[in-house]
Amino acid sequence: MSDRTNVEKTVRAVAYAPEQQDLLARIESAVRVQLAPKPKRLAHSLSVADCCEGLALTYGVDPFCARVAGLLHDWDKVVPAGELVSRARDLGIDMGVDLELVEPLLHGIVAARELPDVFPELPREVWRAVEVHTTAAAAMSPLDQALFVADGIEPLRPATPGIQTVRELVGKAPLEEVFWTSFVGGITYVLEGGRYLYPGTIDTYNSLAAARRNASRGPAKSA
Numbered sequence: 001m002s003d004r005t006n007v008e009k010t011v012r013a014v015a016y017a018p019e020q021q022d023l024l025a026r027i028e029s030a031v032r033v034q035l036a037p038k039p040k041r042l043a044h045s046l047s048v049a050d051c052c053e054g055l056a057l058t059y060g061v062d063p064f065c066a067r068v069a070g071l072l073h074d075w076d077k078v079v080p081a082g083e084l085v086s087r088a089r090d091l092g093i094d095m096g097v098d099l100e101l102v103e104p105l106l107h108g109i110v111a112a113r114e115l116p117d118v119f120p121e122l123p124r125e126v127w128r129a130v131e132v133h134t135t136a137a138a139a140m141s142p143l144d145q146a147l148f149v150a151d152g153i154e155p156l157r158p159a160t161p162g163i164q165t166v167r168e169l170v171g172k173a174p175l176e177e178v179f180w181t182s183f184v185g186g187i188t189y190v191l192e193g194g195r196y197l198y199p200g201t202i203d204t205y206n207s208l209a210a211a212r213r214n215a216s217r218g219p220a221k222s223a
């Protein structure tokens with residue numbers, strides 16, 4: 001059995017309340033319009049929504065928030081690079097480096113700042129997940145982790161050894177372990193490709209690695 005099947009079988013129909021169904025339909029319609037110039041990006045976003053919802057059901061995360069975050073996470077991927085950088089500057093986004101260097105990371109951060117005005121009915125957790133889906137963060141909620149993982153393993157992504165490793169863990173390992181494997185795999189991908197590594201990612205890696213070390217040691221023994 002392929003690992004892709006392993007991921008797909010977690011996707012199940014969810015009985016959403018009528019108002020949630022209406023909102024999901026409205027958001028999906030808006031995403032279809034927004035991403036129409038990039039059909040592959042649209043297909044990816046719809047696939048991430050399914051995958052993220054499936055992960056949410058597997059790991060006890062709110063499936064509605066997961067589905068919505070998946071639908072919206074790449075909303076600003078159709079914005080030209082130069083415009084995205086200038087919008088980030090206008091919003092006062094400070095990454096500690098020249099924003100041109102981190103342009104591929106900006107679409108989630110900009111969307112998380114601008115989209116709450118478009119969809120004010122959505123909870124803050126959704127925007128946080130959208131914000132950190134490119135960078136990750138030292139503190140990742142289960143929803144943040146589900147979106148990060150879903151973005152990396154949705155079934156339309158061609159299988160690579162790293163992606164397959166993550167897919168194999170779904171449903172077998174805790175979500176934080178699946179996320180960690182996906183996060184480290186992403187860093188490896190950047191390094192092996194000789195791409196620019198955002199310094200903030202190193203800080204995030206060190207924070208997450210320290211937290212994992214502390215967790216594996218268990219609670220401190222009293223004297």
Ligand SMILES: [Fe+2]
Pocket residue numbers: 073074107108133134
């Ligand atoms: Fe993205």
Ligand SMILES: [Fe+2]
Pocket residue numbers: 044048073074151
């Ligand atoms: Fe994406």
